[in-house]
Amino acid sequence: MKQFNLLINGNSISTTEHFDIINPANKSVVAQSPKANIEHLNDAVAAANAAFPKWSALTYQQRRDLLIKIADIIESNGDELMQLLTKEQGKPLKGFANLGSGFEFGGTLAWIRATASMELAPEVIQDNETARIELHRKPLGVIGSITPWNYPLLISIWHIIPALLTGNTVVLKPSEMTPLTVLRFGELIKDILPAGVLNIVSGDGSIGASMSSHQDIQKIVFTGSTATGKAIMKSASVNLKRLTLELGGNDAAIVLEDADIKAITPKIFATAFINNGQTCAALKRLYVHESVHDELCTALTSMAGNMKTGNGLVEDTDFGPLQNKKQFEIVNSLAEDARKNGANFLCGGEVIDDSGYFYPITLVNNIKDGTRLVDEEQFGPILPIIKFSNIEDAINSANRLSFGLGGSVWSTDIEKAQQIASRLECGTVWINNHAMIQPDAPFGGVKASGFGVEFGLDGLKEFTSIQTVQISKS
Numbered sequence: 001m002k003q004f005n006l007l008i009n010g011n012s013i014s015t016t017e018h019f020d021i022i023n024p025a026n027k028s029v030v031a032q033s034p035k036a037n038i039e040h041l042n043d044a045v046a047a048a049n050a051a052f053p054k055w056s057a058l059t060y061q062q063r064r065d066l067l068i069k070i071a072d073i074i075e076s077n078g079d080e081l082m083q084l085l086t087k088e089q090g091k092p093l094k095g096f097a098n099l100g101s102g103f104e105f106g107g108t109l110a111w112i113r114a115t116a117s118m119e120l121a122p123e124v125i126q127d128n129e130t131a132r133i134e135l136h137r138k139p140l141g142v143i144g145s146i147t148p149w150n151y152p153l154l155i156s157i158w159h160i161i162p163a164l165l166t167g168n169t170v171v172l173k174p175s176e177m178t179p180l181t182v183l184r185f186g187e188l189i190k191d192i193l194p195a196g197v198l199n200i201v202s203g204d205g206s207i208g209a210s211m212s213s214h215q216d217i218q219k220i221v222f223t224g225s226t227a228t229g230k231a232i233m234k235s236a237s238v239n240l241k242r243l244t245l246e247l248g249g250n251d252a253a254i255v256l257e258d259a260d261i262k263a264i265t266p267k268i269f270a271t272a273f274i275n276n277g278q279t280c281a282a283l284k285r286l287y288v289h290e291s292v293h294d295e296l297c298t299a300l301t302s303m304a305g306n307m308k309t310g311n312g313l314v315e316d317t318d319f320g321p322l323q324n325k326k327q328f329e330i331v332n333s334l335a336e337d338a339r340k341n342g343a344n345f346l347c348g349g350e351v352i353d354d355s356g357y358f359y360p361i362t363l364v365n366n367i368k369d370g371t372r373l374v375d376e377e378q379f380g381p382i383l384p385i386i387k388f389s390n391i392e393d394a395i396n397s398a399n400r401l402s403f404g405l406g407g408s409v410w411s412t413d414i415e416k417a418q419q420i421a422s423r424l425e426c427g428t429v430w431i432n433n434h435a436m437i438q439p440d441a442p443f444g445g446v447k448a449s450g451f452g453v454e455f456g457l458d459g460l461k462e463f464t465s466i467q468t469v470q471i472s473k474s
């Protein structure tokens with residue numbers, strides 16, 4: 001079995017303690033992860049601090065060149081990384097609509113290259129006979145990155161590339177459920193970056209908690225649950241850490257009576273079930289006008305009938321298992337609760353193969369707001385479909401929960417859809433699509449889905465502080 005190590009100060013560091021990483025497709029042990037303790041964390045933060053002056057003094061172009069090399073080296077190790085990702089996370093190598101490990105890996109390369117091409121140039125606020133005033137952006141210092149288990153490699157890249165490009169150094173803690181791909185990534189790139197610029201410590205939430213209260217970490221960028229986001233915010237006050245919090249979501253989609261059902265069905269299906277529903281901005285509640293409700297339910301059910309859930313290493317698998325036992329139990333209990341409350345299961349809803357954490361693609365209608373499956377984030381392959389007759393009711397339903405990550409409106413009347421979209425309380429709103437993101441468009445939540453944005457120049461700014469330079473001329 002391959003050994004995995006921490007990355008601290010440019011060195012591969014083994015630990016005395018380890019924990020098992022479980023393949024959710026068969027519950028076997030994929031490998032053991034090193035378990036960092038507080039000394040490892042302190043060493044990593046000290047190394048990142050020591051590396052900061054030289055790294056931050058490089059030009060954008062010098063840092064960019066190294067980040068592009070990272071993309072190149074991981075691209076040439078793609079097969080190994082994708083296999084490892086499928087084994088520890090569960091997603092198929094290829095999967096439905098090519099949204100499996102290949103998609104995460106391709107997105108990783110695209111994001112590194114696109115983000116590395118960006119730059120925050122100084123801005124001139126004023127230049128006249130009295131004064132020249134410039135706005136400069138400076139790196140913050142050591143960034144702590146804490147990531148979840150749904151897109152282990154891609155989300156790590158979303159955190160570390162903008163942080164490094166803007167001149168910060170990083171200590172990254174991957175999820176204890178899926179650390180292996182990220183640890184292997186660290187091993188592959190360790191000789192590209194100067195020692196200490198990127199450090200990786202794997203461990204459970206207690207290491208994350210120690211990061212958020214660490215005096216020498218200047219900012220935490222966190223993607224994960226709202227509950228953990230709140231805990232991080234509390235302990236971050238110790239040194240007034242800055243925060244970017246990308247938290248949970250329960251995105252609503254509203255399908256209007258004039259929607260082209262044939263055209264939108266594949267998009268609704270793909271964006272609800274992307275990564276088996278384990279996607280922060282997946283479509284999680286589907287509100288459908290009564291005039292097209294039955295037609296859409298039939299079309300979605302027909303698509304679901306063609307899907308194969310199974311081991312992601314098997315070629316024709318569309319969807320893999322849920323990533324872990326806890327998530328599997330959450331999905332089961334939401335389904336049970338919906339059933340008890342009289343919901344109608346159009347398909348799925350029964351666990352057939354329990355050799356892994358397999359849950360079939362499940363569509364549920366005859367369900368109302370207030371039912372757990374509607375109100376709680378399912379983070380799994382089970383979609384509630386709610387019929388509405390009055391658009392005002394649908395808008396109220398979309399906005400009534402504490403979450404505010406994404407939302408969508410589906411219609412052939414773009415102007416009307418835009419008016420409705422503007423009333424949705426969420427960080428991103430899509431028209432005739434959902435869950436689409438790209439490296440140059442800011443993405444982030446409002447309300448209990450967090451604050452701060454990732455991607456684009458606004459995403460880079462999150463890793464900097466402003467220094468205003470006033471040159472007096474009189």
Ligand code: NAD
Nearest residue numbers: 147148149175204205208209224225228246247248249280
């Ligand atoms: P989680 O909050 O349980 O864990 C995320 C990370 O936080 C892990 O690395 C974990 O070890 C660490 N952690 C746990 N307790 C901590 C503490 N007290 N202090 C600091 N760190 C701690 O989330 P998860 O179960 O891994 O991920 C699923 C959740 O993430 C879902 O709610 C999903 O919506 C959300 N998510 C959001 C986005 C987004 O961009 N908004 C993206 C992906 C996932």
